Amino acid sequence: MSHIGKWRLFFLLAVLIAGPTIQVKSARGQEGPRPPQSVPRVFFDCRGARCDNTYYRTEIDWVAWVRDQQDAHVHVIMTSQQTGVGGREFLLDFIGNETYQNYESRSRYQSLPTDTQREDLDGIALTLGIGLAQFATESGFRGVVQIDGITPVQGVNANADTPPEGILSPDEVQDPWNLWVFRINANGRIEGESSQETQRFSSGFRASRVTPTWIQRYNSNFSSNSREYELNDGSRFIDDRYDWSVSARVVYALAEHWSMGFNSRVGRNTRNNQRIWGQWNPAIEYSFFPYDEATRRSLTVFYEIGPVYRDYFDVTVYGEEEELRGEQALTLDFSQRQPWGNASIQIRGSTYLHEVERNNLSLRGNLSFRITRGLDLNVRGEYSRVRDQLFLSGEGLSNEERLLELKTQQTEYESLISFGFSYQFGSIFNNVVNNRFPGGRR
Numbered sequence: 001m002s003h004i005g006k007w008r009l010f011f012l013l014a015v016l017i018a019g020p021t022i023q024v025k026s027a028r029g030q031e032g033p034r035p036p037q038s039v040p041r042v043f044f045d046c047r048g049a050r051c052d053n054t055y056y057r058t059e060i061d062w063v064a065w066v067r068d069q070q071d072a073h074v075h076v077i078m079t080s081q082q083t084g085v086g087g088r089e090f091l092l093d094f095i096g097n098e099t100y101q102n103y104e105s106r107s108r109y110q111s112l113p114t115d116t117q118r119e120d121l122d123g124i125a126l127t128l129g130i131g132l133a134q135f136a137t138e139s140g141f142r143g144v145v146q147i148d149g150i151t152p153v154q155g156v157n158a159n160a161d162t163p164p165e166g167i168l169s170p171d172e173v174q175d176p177w178n179l180w181v182f183r184i185n186a187n188g189r190i191e192g193e194s195s196q197e198t199q200r201f202s203s204g205f206r207a208s209r210v211t212p213t214w215i216q217r218y219n220s221n222f223s224s225n226s227r228e229y230e231l232n233d234g235s236r237f238i239d240d241r242y243d244w245s246v247s248a249r250v251v252y253a254l255a256e257h258w259s260m261g262f263n264s265r266v267g268r269n270t271r272n273n274q275r276i277w278g279q280w281n282p283a284i285e286y287s288f289f290p291y292d293e294a295t296r297r298s299l300t301v302f303y304e305i306g307p308v309y310r311d312y313f314d315v316t317v318y319g320e321e322e323e324l325r326g327e328q329a330l331t332l333d334f335s336q337r338q339p340w341g342n343a344s345i346q347i348r349g350s351t352y353l354h355e356v357e358r359n360n361l362s363l364r365g366n367l368s369f370r371i372t373r374g375l376d377l378n379v380r381g382e383y384s385r386v387r388d389q390l391f392l393s394g395e396g397l398s399n400e401e402r403l404l405e406l407k408t409q410q411t412e413y414e415s416l417i418s419f420g421f422s423y424q425f426g427s428i429f430n431n432v433v434n435n436r437f438p439g440g441r442r
Contacts, residue, residue, distance in 0.1 A: 376422050389408070
């Protein structure tokens, strides 16, 4: 038998062996999940913390997950924000599409700062499942899921103002910490080669207390960095530095759309030529939308004014060893999260009171826009006109300091722009999860 004939025989045997196996797998697949047409089609829209699509698809397998919003019966938008105790509150908005466009619902889940990632995912999956079950029940998907009413405690009127026995109202909770939350962190890193070595160490402490009326946050940070490089002539360049800062923010809810308070900070910043610096800025903010809508849409105006003190390592380009100046800033901040995508823009202007020509104007924006089925456009841009670098050293910068960015360089502007698009096509469904061969993923 020729060499080619042997390969033909081998290929024929492989097909005969594999053929029945493929047929059995296909038949089993048809006997498994119910057809996607008879279950709710869900588009999950999440960018941020705990956006684990694979986990939710695995845990909630009685819906059809689709990869494009236009193919969905319900569009789920998940956003999150930090809570006063350091956990996160996840908001899930359920928005009906096409035939179900009048459907709207919201669910929320709060995690604790001590929860693990798995505990967060389990809580979100349960909240998401309940919300989808409610949509399926109210939208007429028969036989998919059923929600039974919760039976009130025997002898208690469900409409009564007093909670049933065993359920505590917020006023009855005894908190020995009086809502204060504390956190301590520290980390270090050492890297080395034959020609260079880097050591980094940082630590921090945070205390916060958040109520519906007040926000108090206090932070302190310390960092130490040591770098050593061998140069071409055999000499060694060594840079040792440490920085620290202490900050405080106190905010009072003045009215439904108004807030007032102050920001203060004191610290050491070697890169910006500041042996010690400090500021105290009273501030006021107006929100055009209610604050409880901040995760979906927000438009605020923020104004602050106050003194800034700096004591310099080197005499500045303006001949100052230390100075006390007044500074003010106005910030307009807009963000929106909608079914068509996300958009945010921030405009900030600041100026010194003693010389308004010393100012800084910055514009930052992000856009993620769903143009049509499967086609998304992403744009990010930043631009700052810099006229307020009073702290620059009058001694100039060495080549090493420039290349390693050890000190801030004089500039007239800073800019950044990034853009791109993505396009997906093919099957509209996104249900299958296969976790085999995890080590081969990159």
